[in-house]
Amino acid sequence: MHHHTRAATGPLAVLVVTWNSAAVLPGFLDSLAAGMKGLDWRLVVADNASSDDTVGVVRALAPDATVVETGRNGGYAFGVNAALRAADRWADGYRAVLICNPDIRMAEGCAATLVEALGTPLPDGSRIGISVPLLYEEDGALIHSLRRESSLSRALGEAVLGNRRAGRFPRLSELVTAPAAYRARTTADWATGALMALSRECVTACGPWDESFFLYSEETEYCLRARDRGLATRLEPAALATHLGGDSRVSPRLWSLLCVNRVRLYRRRHGAAATAAFRGAVLLRELSRAALGRAPARAAVGALLGAPQSFQEV
Template structure:
């Protein structure tokens, strides 16, 4: 067992030692009271990682349900990084990546995943093989994601477009799934054809993503000011700004349990606020005000239909603290 305090978001990760980039893949997972989902996650890893050299690094955010002991029992060879507090998802990713950076030569890539992911056989190899592919305009693939399925087998629409005022407005007026067919009017990509081919997206759901070593080195740590939600959005957009695209590898697949944010007013509020806060990081005050108004319209319309999570989000969006640093749930 090892312990580590997560690095501040503005401090670079420790530099890896010299050597070729042929080391193992760092399988990075962040846990917080994850004892209920961890055994199945671990059981799926050998087949999911088949054909790759890999090591598991788990950052635990002060679980109180025995998650660290369970990990030691079920995966004794894994590196356990204990942050000592509920530090948030991005901080957990940074803590695990910092531990992997200390390996001889460092990891050749990272596979960042939620513990409620169940990789299908060969998933990781397909994602890793798709990294670093050249694209037009001097870009290359820095992040790859698989097809995600719900537990009942339904496809999860995991690809996203960059947040824009018109897209937030389209989702408010039309609904994100119907608007998702039109690139101008929704962040969500719902076109079935996009999930049948290798599709480049502005960002994607962060439940499972492979990240190349070059992309990791160029981007640095994940932004810890996003305690939960929007951290993957920020990372993918930052990677894109630096020339690294996010691309779907449709031959790779995984099951994602997920779903907590939809039911919990507290988590939905945090998700909604962080959308606005991220937009404010990348745009001026006038554009941010318009984006916030569009998101508020969306949540208000759903609150009027009786959705309690949206009612909580409306109260938060209307408050003066909406653009301050994200609170911990």
């Protein structure tokens, strides 16, 4: 039996942040019955001012859902916080939170497996605060969703060796690629945020998501903040889901945002000298890719070299 520190009551709060998601939502809503099997759950959709019919689709296909129209595209963490505030107003509370991208398709029983894991004590005295599933691309390829915390040696390893090769060496890559890690219940510093279950304890201990990250690094920051509070992130390999967006090639603008936000987050947890070195390693990696003519890398180089104030935290 799991020993939860605080018995949380009420349904599972299923939170989805949408932005022009009308095309993928019907499939998502359709897959919920199987994915949520065995659970009492309630859906909250926070829509970041979609210009398509996202809100209409939710109202038509999921009339019982709570729809929060945030009024602007304030980013992913902004949407998560709007959805969390809506769930906080429920009279009966909620026992845990499931944060889903609308382009996720859960296999049967996925959510119950994730929620069941929450609160499990670990040998080091921490507990599972965040559980994540095995994620697959649409074509069935495994997505490497587990990550290590950023470090200078990892940024350099990725710059010199490239992600896939560096992934074999824990000190040289953020990406966890070892096949064994995805066959077992593996604890990681953080995991990509397409689908994650958070214990009520974790939501209470960590407070709101950090809205200063518009996109990318917000789930990293949240998982590291949870870990600081003794709440670990763990992969549950018995929970399966497909991510339609998967590792799709990102636009130059989004890739530069990802690179800049990695440095901003590093800056919060390390001193100025260490941050300068880390930023240099990230820059080295993007320069080597820009030399191969990759537009996203070129944009990232510009962003990393430009406006140094974007790396200074208020």
